[in-house]
Amino acid sequence: MLNQGINLADIKETNNSRVINLILNQENITRSEISDITQLTLASISKITKKLIDYKLIYESKYVKGKSGRRAIGLAFNYNHSYILGVKISRGYYQISLFNLKCELQESFKYDYVLDDAELFIPILAENIKKFIKKRSDIILISFAVPGPFNHKTGRIELMTEYTYLDQVNIYELSDYIDVPIIANQDANVACSAVAGYYQLEEDTLAFYYLDKGVGAGITSSYELIKGNLGTAGEVGHISIDYNGKDCSCGNKGCLELYCSTLSAIHEINERYGTNFKDIECFFSQTQNKSYFKETINRLAKYISIGALNIINAYNPSIIVFGGEMMKGVEYLKEPILQMLEKNVVKNIYSETNLIFSDNSYDFVLYGTAYIGVDYVLNNLSLLLKYK
Numbered sequence: 001m002l003n004q005g006i007n008l009a010d011i012k013e014t015n016n017s018r019v020i021n022l023i024l025n026q027e028n029i030t031r032s033e034i035s036d037i038t039q040l041t042l043a044s045i046s047k048i049t050k051k052l053i054d055y056k057l058i059y060e061s062k063y064v065k066g067k068s069g070r071r072a073i074g075l076a077f078n079y080n081h082s083y084i085l086g087v088k089i090s091r092g093y094y095q096i097s098l099f100n101l102k103c104e105l106q107e108s109f110k111y112d113y114v115l116d117d118a119e120l121f122i123p124i125l126a127e128n129i130k131k132f133i134k135k136r137s138d139i140i141l142i143s144f145a146v147p148g149p150f151n152h153k154t155g156r157i158e159l160m161t162e163y164t165y166l167d168q169v170n171i172y173e174l175s176d177y178i179d180v181p182i183i184a185n186q187d188a189n190v191a192c193s194a195v196a197g198y199y200q201l202e203e204d205t206l207a208f209y210y211l212d213k214g215v216g217a218g219i220t221s222s223y224e225l226i227k228g229n230l231g232t233a234g235e236v237g238h239i240s241i242d243y244n245g246k247d248c249s250c251g252n253k254g255c256l257e258l259y260c261s262t263l264s265a266i267h268e269i270n271e272r273y274g275t276n277f278k279d280i281e282c283f284f285s286q287t288q289n290k291s292y293f294k295e296t297i298n299r300l301a302k303y304i305s306i307g308a309l310n311i312i313n314a315y316n317p318s319i320i321v322f323g324g325e326m327m328k329g330v331e332y333l334k335e336p337i338l339q340m341l342e343k344n345v346v347k348n349i350y351s352e353t354n355l356i357f358s359d360n361s362y363d364f365v366l367y368g369t370a371y372i373g374v375d376y377v378l379n380n381l382s383l384l385l386k387y388k
């Protein structure tokens, strides 16, 4: 019986993709080594590599020792073949960044939201993106990180707590203005895709716990991001930690985000102690000698650890990375969080869960737009094989 669903074009694309992946994983690999691994004839490999070299996607890097001891030519991937624009949408600002295919940042600009009229957000964003596209024609993808819950089927930001300006904005409307393919994912998911690369991790189950102006989590299982039906999986910010608690704009009560996002935390601190801190960084840096510092840290650590506990129990990651703006206080929060988790997680699960605390110096969301984008173009080679 014919293997339905696989046509010649698919097989060609699969073979191109296998060859590219081998070159990505082993720089200076030779054609005969690729032939041995793929079981494709040397003639087929030569044909594929010729095409990829024509497209300047790979190049002959240097002479290496071949199988029989004779000199052979090694192949390498051209990471500057084309570029990806990463767009990070945040509460308070957005950032457009240019990356090469090695996820190396080339340039980046931050923008304020200038108007209250959300209708104008997409046209203004399009103008700013066009400035990059005018400078270079080899931008092959625009990869968005958007605060969740973000519906990747419709392109809409379904709810943006504390920053309602962008509620219901449709990211995909950008394609009315710009002729470059667009992908968009929830920010914590995007961040999770940068974790393995940054920490050089091999593990197949990871969690990125994003404690920023909002709260969310990105989870991978078997090296794949868990996205759910609409792309909103991992929205732990709307897990209730108190069913009689504060009202949340999602409709529920006591959502985690109302207690340990940096915006909620600073509201609560200012309300309780009559202070006037503008952000969480000011609190961490200015109040260490104040009587309420320790109790605030312990309260925050408790909320954060309840969220982590839920992530660990629901997803059982081998590694959980704590990231986002809240980690500006990592030196104070880490110990109490560890103590609470050790007490509250099943002993053998706790001992098999590696907890990593970032210090917020690396922007996982920003770089994640590139990681998730590169992954996308490598799975959609037609995007790469358009540019020579």
Ligand SMILES: [Zn+2]
Binding pocket: 237, 238, 239, 248, 249, 250, 251, 252, 255
């Ligand atoms: Zn909620």
